[in-house]
Amino acid sequence: KNRELAALNAELTAFNEFAVNDYGQALKKLYTSLEQVVRQDAQHFSDTGKANMRKAQASIQKLKLLTEDIVTFYRLPHIDTQRSAVDLNDIIADAISGELSEKLNDAKLTIESAELPVVEGYPMLLSLMYFHLIENAIRFSPANEKVAVSYEKHIGSRQHFPHVENEAFHKITIMHKGAGFDAANASEIFKLSFRNTESARFRSTGIGLPVSKKIMDLHKGYISATVGQDDSTRYDCYFPIL
Template sequence: MDKLTDLPGRNLLQAIFDTFNSGIHVYTAIRDEHDQIVDFELVMMSKKSAAFKDRADAVGKRLLRDFPEFIGQLENFKQVVETGIPKSYEVHQNFGGANMWFLVSDSKFGDGFINVWEDITEHKQAEEKIKELNRTLQINNRELASLNSELKTFNQIAATDYTDTLKKLYTNLEFIISNDARKMSDEGKANVRRAQSAIQKMKLLTEDIVAYSSIQTKDTDLQQVNLVVMLQSIQEDMTRVWPGIEFKMDCQDEMPLIWGYPFLLTVLFNHLIDNAIKFRKDSSNPLIHIGCAETDTPALEHPAAIPGTRYNHFTIEDEGIGFDSNYAEDIFKIFYRLHPKGAYKGSGIGLAICRKIMDIHGGFITAESGEGRGAKFHCFFPVEKI
């Protein structure tokens, strides 16, 4: 420790220590007549000391004699000096009601050691915040697991018992009409038919709810999907679904492959094309334009767009009745209807399914329109694999 007793060298070392944000303390060993370490003298410390924050006169004092709170650490200090093996540990302090944490490191220095206190309060606070968030996440996950279990149970009941009950009700009413028609008034028959119609609507709604809630379990085959080929198949299906309706799909000749689930993607584009035909203008032959272009997030303002991500931007545009642009977000809500019940067939769940499918694929869907100006749907699929 000769350098510490040399005034010019000591001043230089002190100036260097004071440039650090960490608290630095230099101790030299005090030995007895048997050359055993019995104490340590604090010979230097930086201005930002945490161990002796309110003790400016600590330099020159003995650690254990003058600061008995360190007695429990004597053996650890001795081991560092005698073995040369450094030690690190955390210390929690309370300064004026403020909780602070430090990472303390002890390293051999001559016949003594250097003790460094690094402020890790922000790190510890961040750790505690992460732990709290993890605890909250675990609670939410348990609640979500419970809800999923309840939903699965509901799906099982709705898909079997509930649906079967509706079928039986409809069949029983049909039996009553077939066998007791002569005994029933016209009004009675009409009431029965209305009841059957309500049962059919309930059955359709139940099937749609089951389809929506179980959509993630419908397909596990993740692969590259050729949309051009898929659209050709959908066009053939639509011809059977809408007999007598002359519609045309104007598709871009070449489009990028989509990395996703074939069944779900078929459901997605099937819904969008079906809507384009369903909401056509009177006495018109629907024309549906489908295209694609690549874009990146700087060109997107949607909150679901991930910064730095490139997207394949697919568009499905029709020339139908359109809708008020104020409802461009509402139409993706489950059971939301723009039109009065009965005006168009459906339960108002199709576009909600489309949004859910886009979520599953790591993308998002938007819509733009105007009354009488047709509708245009935008599907953004990330270029990278999901």
């Protein structure tokens, strides 16, 4: 059994290297070649031909992003190997700096965060998870609204989690206005195979939530998502209190 697992891991590693190097480079070269055709021979194309060429480039770019995200997904257990005490206040502050800060401003959104706890975990992975969750909130929120980050202690039960009875959790909630997915798909959106039709309207591969689920699994925790009757969306992350 161990030999079979070792062989599967070796195959997965080989696939990752292929996806990052050969496949990724091929997509990049294809995109660049199309760009040269568009620039040099645009005068010979009809408007329809130009539009189709741009659509092809957009599809190649999305395929490249999806490949990179899938590789990241399978590399998650190896990205951050050192567990430590992680202040989630710092994680949220880091997540909304840089690129997300610009997106918040562009979307005319504000973010309000409660005082969050310190948890035992992997800093880089938690930063990646909250980047994805807050980016999702920005993507689906209407303008001039706020994204709220709240905290409470929660006692879990088998009604909500498998294999849990009277276990204490840190519950971190990200809530925003706007439905990011159909409520009927709440149990499916964390699966790698799920494709959210709402994500198709954005430059997104839709893999952020499966990545977040994988990260919570690595922390022995849980994540859930719900859409309220007022079309608000909330993501609840449960970290076991050690």
